[in-house]
Amino acid sequence: MPMTKKIATRVQDALFGSIHGQSLVYNTCWEDPRLDRRLLGLGPDSRVVVITSAGDNALDYLLDGPARVDCVDVNFRQNALLELKRALFAHATFEELYAFFGEGGGPACAGIYARIRHTLPAYAAAFWDRHIGYFRAGRLSRSFYYHGASGLAAFVFSRLISALKPGLRRNIPRLLEAGSPEEQRRVFAAIEPVFWDRLSRWLVGRPETMALLGVPRPQIDLIRHSHPGGLEGFVRDKVRHVFTGPPMAENYFWRVYLTGRYTRRCCPEYLKESRFAAIRDRLPLLAAHTDTLTGFLAKNPGPYTHFVLLDHQDWLASHAPAALAEEWDRILSCAAPGTKILMRTAGLDVAFVPQAARSRLRFFPELTEPLHAADRVGTYGSQHLAVVA
Structure with a gap:
């Protein structure tokens, strides 16, 4: 690789690492849970591990009544966002939740936060103490x-x-x-x-x-x-x-x-008033963990029936293939035959999955490819459903 390209590569990686290491990256999930729920087939015996992102889709999964949903993210800010949503479900009204995450903020949000702050984990309260202005009305960005x-x-x-x-x-x-x-x-x-x-x-x-x-x-x-x-x-x-x-x-x-905002008709399922009570009642089934997926599985070996990996393995395949292989070892050791694994990628195939793991997986392109065409987000190259053999 020419020296100039090496330097550019290092600068790009450093920029990405700086942004992701010091910021709330995702303020909403960028994966379509309508497709997830059709492919995963969640039920009362389901034990789900999902990358947290903004937590929207994990809340959505609760509507299918799984036994447990464990949300894992290396960025504690993403879990702090999920914890704020959890606190609003548990200790506020639907209209107050909607003011935060349907309207994107408003004049009442600071007072609502002050009322529920004591229910947040310490790390989440510390984060929102610094950033509750994100929801303040009248700021330049307004949302x-x-x-x-x-x-x-x-x-x-x-x-x-x-x-x-x-x-x-x-x-x-x-x-x-x-x-x-x-x-x-x-x-x-x-x-x-x-x-x-x-x-x-x-x-x-x-x-x-x-x-x-x-x-x-x-x-x-x-x-x-x-x-x-x-x-x-x-x-x-x-x-x-x-x-x-x-x-x-x-x-x-x-x-x-x-x-900058949703409407009552066009919004995630967790922001629909008809869903509020069901999600609130099932919140004890959901937990947030700040860790790598490998670290979480080492501490909590399962077994699990579903994994939702988003697209994080694209990065691992390039930057840390040994860590990717270790992650798959952990996933497969915590998965029973029939466990479903849902993945997305910028590419068009599953080349990012190590061959040793692929040998234990069965893929279903006849299911995922037609659904990919109906994806409302539309930003991924492909999605893949694998079942552990």
Whole structure:
């Protein structure tokens, strides 16, 4: 590798590590739990291990009545976010929960937090003591969803659109409220050529932008090598899929970053009033752990019936193959025959899974590939369901 490329690689990795080591990265989950629940088939005997992220999908899983959901994340800030949501379910009303995470904040949030603060674990209270301003009304960003690493990227992007492309900004509400697939495609056809100018292409290609969005260099390299259009082509295809495929009226993932808030009709299941009591009653089944997945499994050997690994193994496959092999050893030692493992990747296949682990897994592309086309997030190269043989 040429010296200049080595230096650039080190800078990109250092930037990504700095952002992820010092920030709340994900303020909302970026995986579609509607697909997860169809593939996982959770029930009363299910014991689930999931990477925490923002905790939304773990709360969603509680609706299927599993025996237990263990949320694991190396970033304590992600678990602090889940603990705040748990405290609001347990000690606040639905409207107060919705003020925080449906509206993205408001004038009452500081007082609500002061009332429930004592119920939080010490580390979570210490974090939110410093950052409860994320929910303060009247701030420049006006929403919790424009804070944290991914939120900052969404905020900057939305402000650039407002400043430089007012016509495009005016069309976004039309896109979000499209009443039919034909109208949705028609509005996007008018937006797409305006959106993809030199500025947008430059932003997409910047490692700083990708790092803020939670995309490490190994995933960028994987996209560049596996997609015929490279990184820009990949992003263009994914954006086109999202905005011309699944109905935008129910796509809360993109709505929240485009507008800074959800609506009562278009939001995660945990923010629907009809779900509030069921999730609140099942909160004792959920636990948060700040650890690596390997460390958690070493301390808590299971057995477990389901693992939801998101896409973190893309990074391990490039940066720490020995750690990846150890993680799979732990997963398989804690899994009984029939255990389901759900993974996502920036690539198009499961090459990131060590061969020794693959030999013990059976994959189901006939299930995952059709569902991948219905993914409302639309940012992954592929998803995979494996069952332990």
